[in-house]
Amino acid sequence: MHISEGVLSPEVLAVSVVLGAVGVGYGLKKMDTESVPKVAVLSSAFFVASLVHVPIGPAHAHLVLNGLMGLLLGWAAFPSIFVALLIQAVLFQFGGLTTLGINTLNMALPAVLCHLAFGRFTQNGRPFLAHAAGFLAGAGAVLLSGIMLAASLVFTGESFTAAAGLVLIAHLPVMVMEGFITMFCVAFLKKVRPEVLTIYAK
Amino acid sequence: MRNSLVKNAFFALAAMCFALLAPSWALAHRISVFAYSEGSRVVTESYFSGGNPAKGARIEVFDPAGKKLLEGRTDRQGGFSFPIPKEPSDLKIVLVASQGHRGEFTLSAAELRPDDDAARPQPETVVPKAQETASYREVSPDALEPLIDRVLTKRLAPLYRMVAELKKERVSPTEVAGGIGYIVGILGIYAYFKSRGSSRDGPG
Numbered sequence: 032m033h034i035s036e037g038v039l040s041p042e043v044l045a046v047s048v049v050l051g052a053v054g055v056g057y058g059l060k061k062m063d064t065e066s067v068p069k070v071a072v073l074s075s076a077f078f079v080a081s082l083v084h085v086p087i088g089p090a091h092a093h094l095v096l097n098g099l100m101g102l103l104l105g106w107a108a109f110p111s112i113f114v115a116l117l118i119q120a121v122l123f124q125f126g127g128l129t130t131l132g133i134n135t136l137n138m139a140l141p142a143v144l145c146h147l148a149f150g151r152f153t154q155n156g157r158p159f160l161a162h163a164a165g166f167l168a169g170a171g172a173v174l175l176s177g178i179m180l181a182a183s184l185v186f187t188g189e190s191f192t193a194a195a196g197l198v199l200i201a202h203l204p205v206m207v208m209e210g211f212i213t214m215f216c217v218a219f220l221k222k223v224r225p226e227v228l229t230i231y232a233k
Numbered sequence: 234m235r236n237s238l239v240k241n242a243f244f245a246l247a248a249m250c251f252a253l254l255a256p257s258w259a260l261a262h263r264i265s266v267f268a269y270s271e272g273s274r275v276v277t278e279s280y281f282s283g284g285n286p287a288k289g290a291r292i293e294v295f296d297p298a299g300k301k302l303l304e305g306r307t308d309r310q311g312g313f314s315f316p317i318p319k320e321p322s323d324l325k326i327v328l329v330a331s332q333g334h335r336g337e338f339t340l341s342a343a344e345l346r347p348d349d350d351a352a353r354p355q356p357e358t359v360v361p362k363a364q365e366t367a368s369y370r371e372v373s374p375d376a377l378e379p380l381i382d383r384v385l386t387k388r389l390a391p392l393y394r395m396v397a398e399l400k401k402e403r404v405s406p407t408e409v410a411g412g413i414g415y416i417v418g419i420l421g422i423y424a425y426f427k428s429r430g431s432s433r434d435g436p437g
Contacts, residue, residue, distance in 0.1 A: 032332070033333070034333035035263070035264075035333060035334050035336070036335065037327075038329075038333050038334075038335050039333075064427050067420050067421070067424035067427075070420055071417045071420040071421070074416045074420065075412075075416050075417065078409075078412055078413060078416060079409060079413070110420075114416050114420060115416060118415045118416055119412070122408060122411065122412050122415070123263075123408070123412075124263065125263055180333065183333070184333055194331075194332075197331050197332065198332055201332065
């Protein structure tokens with residue numbers, strides 16, 4: 032899911048840096064001091080999750096957890112994911128420094144979109160809706176990230192359908208796993224700490 | 234106030250448990266390519282960190298000026314070899330796998346030098362006719378040693394480098410803990426300054 036250095040052209044990277052910066056800036060604005068520990072914890076979880084390696088046939092994939100981050104953080108998923116990617120790039124040379132913009136965008140934007148689409152259902156009273164929303168957010172965020180990754184690779188000359196096909200097939204198990212993980216987290220939090228799910232009073 | 238402290242502490246504890254358990258099966262997710270010369274060919278080996286070979290990935294070889302000399306695909310063991318180019322120069326070997334993964338390796342011209350021992354003048358270990366009937370013990374160890382040393386150095390150098398490369402692939406729990414520490418630190422500093430700013434423009 033992380034794009035390495037040298038794959039995309041400087042123009043594409045420059046645009047993605049600008050867009051990523053806008054996202055991170057807006058996320059920081061929406062993030063209040065009270066929620067910083069939550070952001071830090073989820074950022075750490077994302078950081079570790081990317082190290083969990085799932086070999087699938089010839090390809091490999093890793094957990095992303097951006098669906099869960101979107102549900103719990105909303106727009107603050109942007110700075111959260113950005114900080115984790117930054118440390119990964121600096122400490123593990125995983126991903127890249129020039130690709131911070133595009134990687135942040137590819138993983139944080141789906142998180143925000145899932146938050147906008149499914150967020151209010153997790154705060155809903157009916158458990159079935161909340162669980163379903165959790166599953167869809169988890170799986171959907173990975174799906175959208177895969178689509179955005181394939182779209183980014185189009186700029187290298189790969190055909191979109193070929194890249195998308197490969198990415199999505201490789202991440203199908205991850206989508207299902209993340210759907211369940213997110214669903215269980217939402218279910219657990221609803222029972223134990225429901226106030227964590229009510230992020231922004233929309 | 235106390236409620237949110239408990240909540241945050243709980244979160245931190247859960248995350249730490251996850252972080253401590255995960256590294257035992259954690260593998261970083263990067264591709265690498267390694268190359269060395271063997272005989273008259275250059276052998277490349279491509280793999281994901283953790284050791285899994287990168288099969289069917291594209292390999293491109295460039296000269297220092299950036300001109301592409303050749304390209305090919307790795308086989309099922311992640312290997313790809315090609316004959317050493319006629320013009321001696323550094324070679325930049327680029328590995329491009331799917332999903333945006335990329336790795337590089339530079340092979341210097343010195344390492345590329347093909348086995349041309351036959352062309353080089355032999356040291357005086359060539360056994361003269363008179364000694365043909367002599368047993369092994371007759372060959373002077375002083376003459377044998379530098380020969381063996383030279384061959385071993387040449388053969389072992391790529392192995393040493395490969396071991397060094399592989400050694401740094403594993404992600405240790407210490408590094409993971411360090412990474413988490415950095416994340417918490419960065420966000421904590423940000424929160425500190427943010428809260429100072431808002432308290433400064435407090436009431437009035």
